[in-house]
Amino acid sequence: MKKKILITIGSIIAVLVLGIGGYAAYLYHYVQKTADKMYEPVAEEDQSAAKQREENLSNKKPISILLLGVDEREGDVGRSDTLMVMTVNPKTEKMQIVSIPRDTKTEIIGEGKTTKINAAYAYGGVKMALDTVENFTNIDINYYAQVNMEALSDLVDAVGGITVNNELDWIDEGYYKKGYHYEEGNIQLDGPKALGYVRMRHLDPNGDFGRNERQRKVLTAIIDKAASISSVSKFDDILNVLGSNVKTNMTFDEMMDIQKNYRGARNNIEQYEVTGTGDTSTGTYYLVVSDEEKQKVHDMLADNLEQ
Template identity: 50%
Template sequence: MSKSRLTNKKTKKRKGLRIALIIFILLLLGIVAFLFSIWWNAKQTVDDEIHQGIDSIDTTVAKDKINKGESLNVLLLGVDERKNDSGRSDALMILSIHPDDDSIQIISIPRDTRAEIVGNGTTEKINHAYAKGGANMAVDTVEKFLNIELDYYVKVNMEGLEGLVDAVGGVTVQNELAWVDSGYYKKGYAYKEGEIHLDGAQALGYVRMRKQDPEGDFGRTKRQRKVIEAIINEGASFGSVTKISDILDVLGTNVETNMDFTDMQNLFLNYRNTRKNINTYMLEGQAQIIDRVNYLIVSEEEINKVHDMITK
């Protein structure tokens, strides 16, 4: 082979390497730009649309706990809110996040639980707290009822649950009761016993049903916890990165929380392993009619038991 042909071959090889390197750099820049746009859009959505501070929680304490990797308690409020209606918290749960043993405890408080409504001077159903005084009164009421400290609250409009489930690509749950929905949301849909995959409308019907369940509201809260757990797992999966725009659209119009974007970011980074071990429990009590109103009366023993589960 002549010297000139050898030189040309080396030149073409170097040129090919340069082109490959340029393509790699462009791809890398594209990925960085994509990830930055996701980060920026998420930050804007959380801080401008979702974040809502309340007087009853001092988030400086919670921020310090996150930085130290300590346990956190989050009040989840599933609220029915329609136009010209303040709504009631039909789903009320405490999400206790324990990084020391990488676990999450989801504790449901039945909506008929009789409790002192702090700031209102009455003793009635605990889900009335949100209707009478919003998230502030709901937080104060739950804190006093269980003698705990809440670090954050998250309020979700139940109508937005449908969009959120669709945004993460649906959820899979283990269904313990077969029934055909006769309600408004997914009328005629048959929920089979066993593992089922639900889209948004099916998930909403799944957490709404109560009358066909022998356990009534207790059965409904079980299904609510199943869907919450499924959303946590789907939302935390890598595949959800491609769905982040849809998720943010739903969150921006249906979720309110006193977490800012930095809180969420640090929570995800420092507590990401806790979702691998999720336990659920529902506050137990005795049904009782007082002044012609149905209540769930919870004993001091049960309250102390749940208090210890949360503050372990």
């Protein structure tokens, strides 16, 4: 099912810029300052990679982006609980989002071991996560956007709460508050409730797949709500949350180029989630992805990166 959603941080910023109305002059400058605060190049990146990105945008070539939703809690280095690879083709005006379950068993590039793909970030940060996902998908990834999942709570509150269509009736075991009832149907969520909603996994018969779908729903609801906001104080709150909890190697100018030249792809979105077979033979659960599935994912992504 097609959904008009915006997942990249660049698109979030662009939506805010487009929706600011009479506050344009003031907030455009504020948005630029926020984007500068979020900017963080990939460690040890070759300068040729940055030049290649600039060339891609100048010539309106397809681009690829890795979205990392990182669960960073006190005393823990964090793991990438959400991994999505996005490709955007401005010529065909098609956006593609491929979700990789966090339990996917794969080689961790730079660490010399095979384990769950979400461990790559814990071992080597963004650089190792990028290298590992590039190896898994066999495509080059141009950009990354890392979001602290704890910030989802603040972001939901900053937009004044959200509404999502909950397809699974369940009683919370402590993700938000033990005993809280997430009823089936349209439900209202404040920040803490939204964080509990996306973190729940073991009560969902679809496991990570169901969890990833709930994350997409919350992100979509946040952005839809943000796009309709006209209060300057609300924009201040939203930008403060983004500036403190998002890191990306997109510059402000690159964000604006993407918004200007690639936005047509937002109306033609294809979503896919990597599939595999559950394996607990070692005492730890892994999602084992076949070579055939990996090839399918590669072909899918590579096809949308064709010029």
